[in-house]
Amino acid sequence: MNEILKQLLEEDQHDLKTMPIDKVERDRERRKDVLRILNSGGAAAAIDYIHAAVIFQHGETLEDWWQAYILGVKAIDLGFRPKWVAAVAMDRWLLHKGKPLKYGNQVIPFGGIYRIPPLEQNTSDEDRHLWNCPSLLELFSFKNLRGFMAYEGVSTLKNEDL
Structure with missing residues (x-):
């Protein structure tokens, strides 16, 4: 494991909790540092690519989120399980392109509540399961969501059609 990538991820996670100015x-x-490490061959293990993917997932551009997806897939190719890190990156990329989400790993804050963006209709619960993502029922119940913090104060409605 690349210890510098690990440290960069720890800093990233700390900043998410403390939100420094x-x-x-x-x-x-951090993304510049990750690119230097990747370009110099400093990542070898699957966990290195996961660390890098999470850092890029907290980017600002379509390119950052696509890079997060590519890095997540590289980690999967090297044997990393679970797969949800790549799925979250894909959904974030799709969301910012204005496209329906494939797995349903993003929510949009809207007037003090969270809204689920449009979803790709061809993605089955079996596909979601293969990528360690919540089923539609879990998604609409705000259970087992991936890639963002859990919120206890969310209420749900029962929909008999799901």
Whole structure:
């Protein structure tokens, strides 16, 4: 395991919890550091690519989120399980392209509540399961969501059609 990538991920996670005023700039610098490590051959293990993917997932651009997806898939190719890190990156990329989400791993804050964006209709619960993502029922119940913090104060409605 690349210890520098691990440290960068720990800093990333700390910044998510504490939200320092210079978080955006710190995120940018981390992504630059990750690219230097990747370009110099400093990542070898699947966990290295997961660390890098999570850092890029907290990016600002379509390219950042696509890079997160590519890094997540590389980790999967090297044997990393579960697969949800790549799925979350894919959904974030799709969300910002204005496309329906494949797995349903993103929510949109809207007037103090969270809204689930449009979903790709061809993705089955079996596909979601293969990528360690919540089923539609779990998604609409806000259970087992991936890629963001859990919120206890969310209420749900029962929909007999699901």
